[in-house]
Amino acid sequence: xxxxxxxxxxxxxxxxxxxxxxxxxxxxxxxxxxxxxxxxxxxxxxxxxxxxxxxxxxxxxxxxxxxxxxxxxxxxxxxxxxxxxxxxxxxxxxxxxxxxxxxxxxxxxxxxxxxxxxxxxxxxxxxxxxxxxxxxxxxxxxxxxxxxxxxxxxxxxxxxxxxxxxxxxxxxxxxxxxxxxxxxxxxxxxxxxxxxxxxxxxxxxxxxxxxxxxxxxxxxxxxxxxxxxxxxxxxxxxxxxxxxxxxxxxxxxxxxxxxxxxxxxxxxxxxxxxxxxxxxxxxxxxxxxxxxxxxxxxxxxxxxxxxxxxxxxxxxxxxxxxxxxxxxxxxxxxxxxxxxxxxxxxxxxxxxxxxxxxxxxxxxxxxxxxxxxxxxxxxxxxxxxxxxxxxxxxxxxxxxxxxxxxxxxxxxxxxxxxxxxxxxxxxxxxxxxxxxxxxxxxxxxxxxxxxxxxxxxxxxxxxxxxxx
Numbered sequence: 001x002x003x004x005x006x007x008x009x010x011x012x013x014x015x016x017x018x019x020x021x022x023x024x025x026x027x028x029x030x031x032x033x034x035x036x037x038x039x040x041x042x043x044x045x046x047x048x049x050x051x052x053x054x055x056x057x058x059x060x061x062x063x064x065x066x067x068x069x070x071x072x073x074x075x076x077x078x079x080x081x082x083x084x085x086x087x088x089x090x091x092x093x094x095x096x097x098x099x100x101x102x103x104x105x106x107x108x109x110x111x112x113x114x115x116x117x118x119x120x121x122x123x124x125x126x127x128x129x130x131x132x133x134x135x136x137x138x139x140x141x142x143x144x145x146x147x148x149x150x151x152x153x154x155x156x157x158x159x160x161x162x163x164x165x166x167x168x169x170x171x172x173x174x175x176x177x178x179x180x181x182x183x184x185x186x187x188x189x190x191x192x193x194x195x196x197x198x199x200x201x202x203x204x205x206x207x208x209x210x211x212x213x214x215x216x217x218x219x220x221x222x223x224x225x226x227x228x229x230x231x232x233x234x235x236x237x238x239x240x241x242x243x244x245x246x247x248x249x250x251x252x253x254x255x256x257x258x259x260x261x262x263x264x265x266x267x268x269x270x271x272x273x274x275x276x277x278x279x280x281x282x283x284x285x286x287x288x289x290x291x292x293x294x295x296x297x298x299x300x301x302x303x304x305x306x307x308x309x310x311x312x313x314x315x316x317x318x319x320x321x322x323x324x325x326x327x328x329x330x331x332x333x334x335x336x337x338x339x340x341x342x343x344x345x346x347x348x349x350x351x352x353x354x355x356x357x358x359x360x361x362x363x364x365x366x367x368x369x370x371x372x373x374x375x376x377x378x379x380x381x382x383x384x385x386x387x388x389x390x391x392x393x394x395x396x397x398x399x400x401x402x403x404x405x406x407x408x409x410x411x412x413x414x415x416x417x418x419x420x421x422x423x424x425x426x427x428x429x430x431x432x433x434x435x436x437x438x439x440x441x442x443x444x445x446x447x448x449x450x451x452x453x454x455x456x457x458x459x460x461x462x463x464x465x466x467x468x
Contacts, residue, residue, distance in 0.1 A: 005108040008037045010115055015328035019298050022184045022267050025325060026090070031069075034119040038066035041111045044103050049113060052101035054453030055081050055088075055153070059098060059113055066116060075124040078117060083156030083199065084149060084452065086125060086191045089118025091182060092449040093319050125194055131201045138162035140466050143226040145212045145407070148176020149448045150439025151232030152199060153455030154462075159202040161463055166226075168210040173263060176234055177440075178448070180263040181255070181289065183296050186322075189262070213406035218414075218435060228434045228462045231422060232455060235401040235440035241284070245342025246397075250276055250359035254285070254293040254398035261296050279393030280304040282362045284339055286311065289445070290398035291322040294331045297394070305331045306390060310338040310367050310380040337364040338380065340387065342395055361389045401445045411435070419444055428458030436462060 011027040012018070018025050029037065041063045049059045058077050065074035078085045094114035102110035140163050144151045147169040155165045173179050175192045200206065210216060212233070221229050238253030240246055257275070260266045266273040281297040283290050286309035294305045307326070309316060312335050316323060327333070343361040366386035369378035403420045415423045415431040421444055422437040424430050430437050438454025440446055 003042075003104065003108065004036075004040055007040075007109045007112040007115070008033050010112075012325075015325075015330075018185065019295075019329035022299055024188050025185050028122055029115055029119045031071075031123075034066055034071075034116060035069065037112050037116060038063045040104060041067075042103055048101040048103060049098040049111075052098040054097070054449045055456050057081050057098075057117070062120065063111070063113070063116060066120065071120055071123045072128065074120045078120060081456070082452070083153045084195050084448075085117055086121035087149070087178060087187065087195055088449055088452070089114050089116075089121055090187050090191070093447055095320065097449065125191075132198060134201070134203045135160055135162040137164065138467075140164065141166075141226050142228045142230065142462060142466075143168065143221045143224075144230045144232060145218075146170075146176055146232040146234055146439075146441070147174040147196070147206060147208075148232055148234045148439060148451065149178065150234075150441075150451035150455035150458075151176065151230065152196070153452040154230045154232060154438070154459045155204045155455075156199050156202060157456055157459035158462065159199065159204045161459075163463075164203070164205075166205040166207060168212055168216070169206060169208045170211045170233075171263065172208050174206045174208060176232075180259040181292070183258065183262055183292050183299075184267065185295070185299065186292065211406070213410040218407070218411045218432075222434070227466055228436065230428075230455070230458050230462065231407060231430070231435065231437040231441055232439045232451070233404060233407055233441045234451075235403045235421075235443075235445045237402045237404045237420070238397065239400045239402060240397050241339060241399065243339060243341055245344055245359075248342055248344035248357055248359045250344075250394045251342060252276075252394070252396045254283070254289045254396050255401060257293055257396050258289070258296060261300065267296070267300065275300065276394050277301045278303065280306075280391060281394040281396065282306045282308055282339075282390060282392045283396045283398055284308045285398030285400075286316040286318055287398065287400075287445075288318045288322055290396075291318045291326050291331075293396045293398050295326055295329060297396070298329055298331065302394075306392070307331055307333045308337060308339060308362070308364060308390075309333065309335050311377070312336055312369065315369075315377055334364070334390070336367045336369075336380070337388075338367055338382070339363065339395075340365050343389070359393055359395055361391050362395055363387055363389050401440070403441045403444065407441075426457075427461035427464075428454060429461060434465075 062074040062077040099110040238255040264273040266275040341363040344357040367380040370381040413432040439451030
């Protein structure tokens with residue numbers, strides 16, 4: 001049978017319709033399409049796609065079950081190594097990981113592995129309510145700090161081995177970046193809640209509104225009888241450019257803007273969460289977070305949204321699918337330019353804000369690509385006398401985040417690097433005995449799946465340590 005050269009298209013909402021609502025953009029495969037896409041898989045013996053997956057999902061095996069119409073068995077295979085399949089199927093950059101290794105991709109388009117994973121997880125959630133079986137207790141207790149992807153993965157893997165695991169979350173809802181960072185139209189919060197509920201049924205306890213470093217310290221966790229602690233607290237400290245005008249009203253970090261919209265439900269018509277809607281919006285940055293912020297601003301009523309990025313489209317780090325969706329929805333990309341100042345309304349007599357005024361524009365300078373930097377990317381260089389001004393009402397800084405220093409500052413013996421990331425060995429062990437870490441708290445802002453991989457590695461190391 002001839003192999004179809006292209007992936008089966010993912011059904012989506014029409015661009016101009018979805019740009020004004022928060023419903024999920026991608027609609028998912030139906031059973032017929034999923035089986036047809038699964039049949040494109042060559043079922044390679046050496047399984048190169050698995051080597052590209054940070055959590056080593058047994059990809060050819062679950063796809064083979066889809067071919068046979070055994071969707072629940074496919075879900076069982078995925079769940080052996082992944083605690084968050086419905087999440088991964090939506091937000092993982094498969095095109096640079098598992099799908100980039102696909103043998104079929106040498107000649108044709110790779111198999112739509114992420115789309116198939118999403119289909120399987122959604123099918124399971126829609127058809128089965130049977131609670132997963134809890135493992136027999138092994139008598140050990142482990143604390144997990146943070147309920148983002150690394151923390152939930154570590155907790156899930158340990159719970160499956162019989163550990164009594166408690167996850168401590170600083171916010172009022174579990175999920176970490178999955179609930180405060182990723183918009184509803186890309187990852188519905190009902191999906192995250194379902195995945196968290198599955199972990200609870202495995203025996204994981206989740207305590208919200210507990211700030212480790214304030215409410216409790218790492219030392220106090222050990223005093224409570226925990227034999228190991230995993231820190232998966234993410235990277236929630238936003239970075240700014242330190243240019244003039246960042247203090248004006250209307251300047252947000254992407255972290256704040258997305259948290260107000262996602263976690264605090266500012267996107268709902270009945271919400272009383274303060275957020276600036278409408279007008280013209282400039283989003284500074286080129287990663288997935290910048291795409292999320294820009295597309296959220298559109299849905300909140302912005303009349304115009306710009307992405308300002310200092311390199312070209314070829315260097316843009318966001319997922320290609322997210323960039324295409326943003327372009328389809330009307331986001332304008334202003335490439336090879338960089339902000340140098342945010343301009344504002346400074347009239348001290350203005351009754352709206354007698355202290356600091358509101359944003360009125362952003363001044364940028366044009367850039368050109370010079371010699372490669374230490375990462376091999378051509379370094380952007382300012383072009384003399386090329387400044388220009390864009391009239392905007394809101395500026396959103398999406399230029400990365402750093403680990404919050406709270407845990408470091410309240411835990412003796414915990415070594416960090418210059419960026420504030422916790423230093424760990426290959427197994428996730430920190431400089432302090434029995435304390436492990438992973439995800440963005442170690443690496444700085446990265447992908448969901450890489451954080452999950454770190455949580456999985458740490459769970460394995462903790463298990464080996466407590467059972468040696």
